[in-house]
Structure formats: structure tokens, C-alpha cells
Amino acid sequence: MADVPAMLPQMVQAYKDATDNLIFLKKQQWQVTNYLFIAEAAIFILSREVGPNPRAFLEMLTIPTALIAVGVLWMMQWSMTKFRKRLAFIYENYFAKDQQEIMELHVTKDAFFEGSFITFVLTLAALAAGIFTFVIV
16 A cells, blocks of 8 residues: 555545535535426416416516526536545545545546536426426416
């Protein structure tokens, strides 16, 4: 096993910060999507209760609401990239290669697309909700 330096307290804190933020941001992505569904449902319900003029206004809100949610999802994904790069640095510098393999500590340098499958799925769900609400309002 190769010599690796002991992890300084600052690095331990950076590791904890990165993992805590990744967990938080992933949860927030789900929350944003849930709130979008609630907003689109509210737009739909309100459109059924009001006349034609407010209905047109509500109809115009459906797509921008979905696009804002998608933008927030991808801003969070971009933020997660920073924390994944931090983890990659810590894994490479404070864990020997055999430890990295045994514990499966693999984070790529180009971490933007790592873990972005869920973000793509949430994006599709958000756009589908916006389009669906637009069509049925």
C-alpha cells in the first residue's frame, strides 16, 4: 500500500461539507420537482374556477413555471459538480489506489454529468407537467 498523507482537519471538514451539500442538493432537486407539480396542479384547479381572461393568464404561467423549475434543477446540478470535484481531489490525494478500488471511491474530474441521470428524469417530468397543464388548461 502506497504512503498517503494523513488527512488534515481542514480536509476532513471539506469532505464532510461536500458530502452534506451533495445530500442536501439532491433532496432539494426532488423538492423543486414536487413544488412544481403542486404549482401546476394549482394553476389547473384555478383555471377551472375562473373566467376566460384569467384562464389565459394562468395558461401563460404553465410553461414559464416549468422552465424556471428546470433552470433551478440544473443550477443545483452545476453546484453538485463543485462538490464532486472536491471529493475527487480528496479521494485521489488521501486514499491509496487499492483503497479507492476496494471502497469504490470513484468520482471523475468531469463530474457535471456524473449523477445527472436523475436530473434528466426530473427535467423531463417538469417539462411534461408544464406541457400537460398547458394543454389541458
